[in-house]
Amino acid sequence: MTEFTPLASLVGGAMIGLSAVLLMMWEGRIAGISGIAGRLLPPYRDGAFLSRLGFVAGIVAAPLLIAVMNGAPVAQTVSANVPLMIVAGLLVGFGSVWGNGCTSGHGVCGLSRLSTRSMVATATFMATAFITVFVVRHVIGG
Template identity: 60%
Template sequence: MTEFTPLLSALGGVMIGLAAVLLMAFNGRIAGISGILGGLLPPSPASDRAWRVAFLAGMVAAPLAYAVFSGGMPEIQVPMSMPLLAVGGLIVGSGLAYSSGCTSGHGVCGIARLSPRSIVATLTFMATTAVTVFIVRHVFGA
């Protein structure tokens, strides 16, 4: 069970949206995390790497900043085994190489621009995620 947190989740969403708007206003870039990460992998041009590293470093620093304000690291629950996590990571990575975007790139930035590609991509991955969770939890009963 996880607690229903409408206010905190909406606040977090507003912060995500604000960051996406600021990245477009300052750097003219889509705040799509798979795209920002993918652009660091070879054969990407070295000249394009600094802002990507800075953005991802800011994201990694977030729990520490959170701990400064709240007095403790954020709690997360990872209810699956390490091998399953690794398999999940491989599948996510290979899918993203073709879809050119994830929850942030297509789901937030793309839909906000009313990009038909992003709307189709988001509906597709929301559907397969829901089906996967249903099969894992209710067919296999994990």
């Protein structure tokens, strides 16, 4: 079980919300990570490559910055089951394409805009996550 850190959670949530608002204000785009990362690959359809690269670089740099500031690495638990991780990654990618967005696009930006499609998508991926965790922990034993 991970430790609950209310202040860090509040600051992190505020930063996510602020970045989503700023991206919508400056670029007119939803802060959906799958779309932003996917559009880093050619063919480039617009001139927003550098802003997308900066957004993804910020996501990668944030935990490294926290590690430097805290003097300790950020604890991560990752499965050693490589086939399971590959299947999980493919399923997440498929779901992101099929659902026209990811957790950040639907769950953060879509819900805040009261989008019905995002409400359905968020309920679907949350229910799927609950079921998956139950099956992996209690049925498969992973």
